Amino acid sequence: MPDPATAPDAPPAAQPTTVHRLTLGDIxxxxxxxRPRTTAAVDGRVRLTYPQLDDRVDRLAAALPSAGAAAGSRVLYIGRTSVRFQEILLAAARIGAIAVPANWRQSTDELAFVLHDLSPAVVLWQPEPAADELASARAAANAPERWIRCDGASNAHPDADAYTAFLHSGRGAAPEPPVTGADPVIGLYTAAFDGRPNCALLSHDALLANSAALLRMRAVGTGFTFLNSGPLFHVGTLMFHLATFYAGGTNVYMPDFDPAEAARLIEAERVDHMFGFGPMLDAIVAANTDENGHPRHDLSSLRFTRHSPAWDAQITVGTDPWNASGMGGYGQTEVGGMLTYLALGMGGAGSAGRPSPMAQVRILGPGGEELPVGATGEIVARGPGIFSGYFNRPALNARKMADGWYHTGDLGRREDDGTITFIGPCARMIKSGNENIYPAEVERALTSHPDVAEAAVIGVPDPAWGQSVTAVVRRAPGSALTADQVIAHVRAAIASYKKPRRVVFVDEELPRAGHGHDYAALDAAYGGGGYPGEAGTG
Amino acid sequence: MPDPATAPDAPPAAQPTTVHRLTLGDIxxxxxxxRPRTTAAVDGRVRLTYPQLDDRVDRLAAALPSAGAAAGSRVLYIGRTSVRFQEILLAAARIGAIAVPANWRQSTDELAFVLHDLSPAVVLWQPEPAADELASARAAANAPERWIRCDGASNAHPDADAYTAFLHSGRGAAPEPPVTGADPVIGLYTAAFDGRPNCALLSHDALLANSAALLRMRAVGTGFTFLNSGPLFHVGTLMFHLATFYAGGTNVYMPDFDPAEAARLIEAERVDHMFGFGPMLDAIVAANTDENGHPRHDLSSLRFTRHSPAWDAQITVGTDPWNASGMGGYGQTEVGGMLTYLALGMGGAGSAGRPSPMAQVRILGPGGEELPVGATGEIVARGPGIFSGYFNRPALNARKMADGWYHTGDLGRREDDGTITFIGPCARMIKSGNENIYPAEVERALTSHPDVAEAAVIGVPDPAWGQSVTAVVRRAPGSALTADQVIAHVRAAIASYKKPRRVVFVDEELPRAGHGHDYAALDAAYGGGGYPGEAGTG
Known part of the structure; x- marks a missing residue:
């Protein structure tokens, strides 16, 4: 459209985009x-103020080009949770490169795939605990990238290890290419479509949009201190790491989660928030309770969500929307963290709350049409927090971004009060009598019966209907639930055409693949097949 | 990057940026x-839910093109504070036009200038109270734009007035051009550079960035209700209007500020926040206190800043950072509201706190170099909240956006704790002995003396030094302050070269122009001149 500020006879205004820029490097x-006196990072014995962190990032940004990194290059970090990744990320941001923190728990084959897939310019790696896997992967990849070793805990002394020596080799100002907020700056490997993991790219703009939403939802402000108690290659820890940096707070790092050390750090650094869920919280309480039942360390600075009487007694139960809502919502790596917040729909009909202020959400049917309230379909999203696509996956990106909406691959439903319920992954759709049936929705109805311990749904070829629904059910111990009862229960909960035609009861646990059912194994065992995708009609 | 949508005869393809879009229309x-059941707007007898507001905006967006408005057009609103402006803004947003709320208190000449300067496609106007001025301005401008009259209070009935009839003339879907977040959507007339006011253009992105910052600073959340108690052509009210809309809250409108009606509305609508400052708050307390000293209406829903014992007793004193900090900070129309928040530097050395999370700030010397901590220079800024330039002012825009920073025209100082002090407008710089002296800084030092009631500083031509500093001072009643005492006070407060060489004591109030001193009159009366701008060396 015409830009009236630069009207017909006018020369273009001076760099109209530059005046609006706000990159990670700018922040x-x-x-x-x-914040010249604020501690930016605490990692073991290392403490860095923001000016000290900026100086180190300047050095690393000046050194990276000597190792072959330039705008658009991938800089791979394979190591524990550490300020080193923050330095690598910010240095990459400054030269327009993309920092990728990889899961060091992967097998040799998986690491070799990442090396081959990403073709990084530089690999910054820790020798423990995956030294053998890394050496094998490196040999298998046989790639020309520069490998720089990071030993043990972080250390600020120039002669501590190869990483520190490399950082200190940076001299003078790094070349600063015209980085824009739309440039990708982080890559995170995520779920395997097409049988292989994909590297989701997130731009400066996307990271800041999601951080700005978290600032509101978690009341992140001046003096906020976050304990990086989970891996930085997962968005759950990374999103708070970034929000804390964005707000000018303090990031405290633990290389691995250790409950006693976490309790010590919470007291010593007056930690406000951490990454943690049930078993982690129980472990902290156990480690922090002495033989007389008293806390060893004062955890009251931590404002966290309610969990158990013992936990609630040691910490301060948070009243901000994020903690008060039990950190509920729906998210994904590809949306940069949270797409919906339960805090925006507490007491509503939907289990996942309402969309982040940074997002629009629609529920689409298989033809791409928007579905009415109450209907289950694919969750799609649009907004500044959405990722920029997967690295080097043009066909997949075109599919996932069809019609200008990001297709999450997850099922949801808009309730009549506007809140959203997350149902589960789309996985494979079943087509029966021209109706679309999502296994996750039927499974949800099945497991809502108290006598159902576990259930999976597959489609079985059916000459009349195309496919019909089979439910594989493991009953609760001692239950005498019948197939008719199961079918009647589902029929009462969701549309009748979605109910199972057949129920198979099993005694053993259902086979799993990753976090979900192993549908291939279930199909093979119970006659599944004829899915629309297979028939080319999906 | 190439834009496939601009290829000749190509259908508008799904653009890669679309997945990141979040415009006012999208919101x-x-x-x-x-939020299908949330009240979006309350204006007299009119109450609109978000679906109702969206329907009305759709109609108005469909009607506007019939009146000649298209992408890039200006749509001028000359009227009171009303949901009508919200409808006009959102309809303009949907078709890519720019909504401009004008100050209806202006003179005929000023209104005629706006009409001529803006060349709007449509003027939506209220006959009261400026009917005569508007008629004269319209005659003087003799422009071809379409005028549509809005009568009295808002009314949802199609036959209520020309505006409502026009809105209801919209049929079907409005054409939706590819609006992007970078497109300007609001224009606000602001201070006169070069002797004329200028229309500052703010994009969707800028409005949302500033709204996101306010969401954090004022804890704007679900159910937030804002009383639009000031004019929408000023950023002070408009910024909260937009943040409330952004958060999905309720905007309540008063056509003009009326303290008794404000109190009634606060109780009736459970208002959380309003636009207000000292005298407005005093007037509400006075109007809301009955003859027995009791409040007539319950104002406890209002969480506002501390003001007076009577005010504090009737409302709830806010504990969010914005209210707790007394709503302090530094802002401008051109930065979309607040550039710095005192809430981010409470207890610090600087009076204006720290920059918004959406902004970078630098303090520059006259040569464009960054000044060290403690030095006074021009405040410049960069970030997504900054405006897009002035409408149709290419030369001014080039100057204000030089080197990719927005030059505020205001003086500030970075303190050693990183906080910022706002000094005053740059106004005219004095050059003495090759040193730069800003009158506002010297005036600040002068008025910090308890015996100085008022002071202005001018530069007087000096054969040896270029210029020398003259202070024009009005003493407090009964004071016998001497020139030497004045000079010694300034010398103790700021750099010695900035102290006045001459002090002129006056008995009358100093001449004023707008909100500041009338420097032209002061120069004429006390021998000012030789400013570097005049000599062509600035």
Missing amino acids: LREHRRS | LREHRRS
Whole structure:
């Protein structure tokens, strides 16, 4: 459209985009000025103020080009949770490169795939605990990238290890290419479509949009201190790491989760928030309770969600929307963290709350049409927090971004009060009598019966209907539930055409693949097949 | 990058940026889905839910092209605070036009200038109270734009007035051009550079960035209700209007500020926040206190800043950062509201706090170099909240956006704790002995003396030094302050070269122009001149 500010006879205004720029690198430059005395990072014995962090990032950004990194290059980090990744990310941001924190728990084959897939310019790696796997992967990949070893815990002394020596080799100002907020700056490997993992790219703009939403939802403000108690290659920890940096707070790092050390750090650094869920929280309470039942360390600075009487007694139960809502919502790596927040729909009909202020959400049918309230379909999203696509996956990206909406691959439903319920992954759709049936929705109805311990749904070829629904059910111990009862229960809960035609009861646990059912194994065992995708009609 | 949508005869393909789009129009579409039962607007007898507002905006967006408005057109609103402006803004957003709320208190000449300067496609106007001025301005401008009259209070009935009839003339879907977040959507007339006011253009992105910052600072959340108690052509009210809309809250409108009606509305609508400052708050307390000293209406829903014992007793003193900090900070129309928040630097050395999370700030010297901590220079800014330039002012825009920073025209200082102090407008710089002296800084030092009631500083031509500093001072009643004492006070407060060489004491109030001193009159009366701008060396 015409830009009236630069009207017909006018020369273009001076760099109209530059005046609006706010990259991760810009934020660090601002923090060094606005927060010269604030501790940016605590990692073992290392403590860095924002000016010190900015100086180190400048050095690393000046060194990276000597190792072959340039704008658009991938810089791979294979190591524990550490300020080193923050330095690598911010240095990559400054030169327009993309920092990718990889899961060091992967097998040799998986690591070799990442090396081959990503063709990084530089690999920054820790020798423990995956030294053998890494060496084998490196040999298998036989790639020309520069490998730089990071030993043990972080250390600020120039002669501590190869990483530190490399950082200190950076001299003078790094070349600063015209980085824009739309440039990708982080890559995170995520779920395997097409049988292989994909590297989701997130731009400066997307990271800041999601951070700005978290600032509101978790009341992240001046002096906020976050304990990085989970892996930085998962968005759950990374999103709070970034929000804390964005707000000019303090990031505290643990290389691995250790409950006693977590309790010590919470007291020593007056930690406000951490990454944690049930078993982690129980472990902290156990480690932090002495033989007389008293806390060893004062955890009251931690404002966290309610969990158990013992946990609630040691911490401060948070009243901000995020903690008060039990950190509920729906999210994904590809949306940069949370797409919906339960805090925006507490007490509503939907289990996942309402969309982030940074997102639009629609529920689409298989033909791409928007579905009415109450109907289950694919969750799609649009907004500044959405990722930029997967690295080097043009066909997949075209599919996932069809019609200008990001297709999450997950099923949801808009309730009549506007809130959203997350149902489960789309997985494979069943087509029966021209109706679309999503296994996750039927499974949800099945497991809502108290006598059902576990259930999976497959489609079985049917000459009349195309496919028909088979439910594989493991009953609760001692239950005498019948197939008719199961079918009647589903029929009462969701549309009748979605009910199973056949129920198979099993005694053993259902086979699993990753976090979900192993549908291939279930199909093979119970006669599944004829899915629309297979028939080319999906 | 190439834009496939601009290829000749090509259908508009799905653009790669679309998946990141979040315009004002998109937000309204999302709210109708996420908040179908929430009241979006209350204006007299009119109450609109988000779906109702979206329907009305759709109609108005469909009608506007019939009146000649298209992408890039200006749509001028000359009227009171009303949901009508919200409808006009959102309809303009949907078709890519720019909504401009004008100050209806202006003179005939000023209104005629706006009409001529803006060349709007449509003027939506109220006959009261400026009917004569508007008629004269319209005659003087003799422009071809379509005028549509809005009578009295808002009314949802199609036959209520020309505006409502026009809105209801919209049929079917409005054409939706490919609006992007970078497109300007609001224009606000602001301070006169070069002797004329200028229309600052703010994009969707800028409005949302500033709204996101306010969401954090004022804890704007679900159910937030804002009383639009000031004019919508000023950013002070408009910024909260937009943040409330952005969060899916309720905007309540008063055509003009009336303290008794404000109190009634606060109780009736459970208002959380309003636009207000000292005298407005005093007037509400006075109007809301009955003859027995009891409040007539319950104002406890209002969480506002501390003001007076009577005010504090009737409302709830806010504990969010914005209210707790006394709503302090530094802002401008051109930065979309607040550039710095005192809430981010409470207890710090600087009076204006720290920059918004959406902004970078630098303090520059006259040569464009960044100044060290403690030095006074021009405040410049960069970030997604900054405006897009002035409408039809290419030369001014080039100057204000030089080197990719927005030059605020205001003086500030970075303190050693990173906080920022706002000094005052740059106004005219004095050059003495090759040193730069800003009158506002010297005036600040002068008025910090308890015996100085008022002070202005001018530069007087000096054969040896270029210029020398003259202070024009009005003493507090009964004071016998001497020139030497004045000079010694300034010397103790700021750099010695900035102290006045001459002090002129006056008995009358200093001449004023707008909100500041009338420097032209002061120069004429006390021998000012030789400013670097005049000599062509600035």
